[in-house]
Amino acid sequence: xxxxxxxxxxxxxxxxxxxxxxxxxxxxxxxxxxxxxxxxxxxxxxxxxxxxxxxxxxxxxxxxxxxxxxxxxxxxxxxxxxxxxxxxxxxxxxxxxxxxxxxxxxxxxxxxxxxxxxxxxxxxxxxxxxxxxxxxxxxxxxxxxxxxxxxxxxxxxxxxxxxxxxxxxxxxxxxxxxxxxxxxxxxxxxxxxxxxxxxxxxxxxxxxxxxxxxxxxxxxxxxxxxxxxxxxxxxxxxxxxxxxxxxxxxxxxxxxxxxxxxxxxxxxxxxxxxxxxxxxxxxxxxxxxxxxxxxxxxxxxxxxxxxxxxxx
Numbered sequence: 001x002x003x004x005x006x007x008x009x010x011x012x013x014x015x016x017x018x019x020x021x022x023x024x025x026x027x028x029x030x031x032x033x034x035x036x037x038x039x040x041x042x043x044x045x046x047x048x049x050x051x052x053x054x055x056x057x058x059x060x061x062x063x064x065x066x067x068x069x070x071x072x073x074x075x076x077x078x079x080x081x082x083x084x085x086x087x088x089x090x091x092x093x094x095x096x097x098x099x100x101x102x103x104x105x106x107x108x109x110x111x112x113x114x115x116x117x118x119x120x121x122x123x124x125x126x127x128x129x130x131x132x133x134x135x136x137x138x139x140x141x142x143x144x145x146x147x148x149x150x151x152x153x154x155x156x157x158x159x160x161x162x163x164x165x166x167x168x169x170x171x172x173x174x175x176x177x178x179x180x181x182x183x184x185x186x187x188x189x190x191x192x193x194x195x196x197x198x199x200x201x202x203x204x205x206x207x208x209x210x211x212x213x214x215x216x217x218x219x220x221x222x223x224x225x226x227x228x229x230x231x232x233x234x235x236x237x238x239x240x241x242x243x244x245x246x247x248x249x250x251x252x253x254x255x256x257x258x259x260x261x262x263x264x265x266x267x268x269x270x271x272x273x274x275x276x277x278x279x280x281x282x283x284x285x286x287x288x289x290x291x292x293x294x295x296x297x298x299x300x301x302x303x304x305x306x307x308x309x310x311x312x
Contacts, residue, residue: 004311008304010085011163014092015300022099030094030172034179037062042184046194055194059180059201066176070169091168095175097155098296102289105144109285112140131262141280146257148288149217149249150242154178156296157216158209164303177205203240210241213295217248220294226251233273243273250274252291253284 023029041062045054070091077084104127112120120140121132128143135143158178162170181202184195214234218226229251230244237243237258250257256274260267 004308006081006085007167007307007311010088010092010168011160011300011303013085013089014096015296017089017093018096018099020099021093022103023094023097030091031175031179034062034066034176035183038180038183042194046184046190051193052196055184055191056197058194059198062180063173063176063201067169067173070172074168088168091172092163095159095163095171096296097151098292101148101151101155102292105148105288106285108140108144109282112137113282129263131265134262138279141282141284142255142257143261144285145249145253145255145280145288146246148292149245152217152292152295153206153210153213153241153245156292157213157299158206160296160299160303161209161212162205164306174205177202206241210244212299214244214248216295216298217245217252217291220298221252221291223248223252225254229274233271236271236273238270247273249288249291253280253287254278255280 038058041058045051045058073087074084077087108120108123108127111123117137117140120137121135124135124140124143125132127147130143132140132143159171159174162174166173177198180198181195184191185199185202186192186195211234214226214230218230226248229247233247233250234244237246246257250273254274254276256272256277258270258272258274260269262268
């Protein structure tokens, strides 16, 4: 029982802390440190020849430092159970982003509803990479829904999955992998070679969690259409993983995601995910909020249940 509580208690405390607090923007955060370290490394290595190998070196070293560093801290704190529990709980709190994710999406919907189209476009630009300057109200809402589904995996289910598999070191390693991909995983002239290994590593790291996220979304809604959409459209996305949670949410909402969008001045035509090309209503964000919270809660329950069966 002691081993079970040692594993589960930080998970539950971190989960509750995220529900209550989210990610206060002015607080120190490990991912901010990751970003600063990656940016410094980019300035140092992303130039001249052999950028593929330099990017591979950066990815390997940073991931090894994060996993090794957190593994060392966790092991060092073992003689002090409460200090170990508190540290692990804080790291779980930092790794989860469900409340912040929902707050960001809700703020875009509310800004669009109450302040108008231009304000909605500006607010959306905070959370997506596409050009928002010419989007219609429905395109803004669709962009939010796509971001909610993809980031439910990246910001919640995948970190929880790696906590279950490798503990705090695994969870924080995943956050480094995901941060690397968000900063250098682009197919442009600057990062085409330098960020290739980071992007491929992110694809590998998200392979199981993305599909698990889609499955959990189906289970918490009981949506047969979502299951059909995942089977039909999950592999249609340019990303090998993002299409699965997107397809699940498209099925739950009975709508259509994807299509052409502008990124950095270039039109990128993405395949459509879903069949019903309809307008998204403002009130439908409530369903997305339910899906995110219920999916997260089910994942927590599954981890606790599997851990109980394995330890006891």
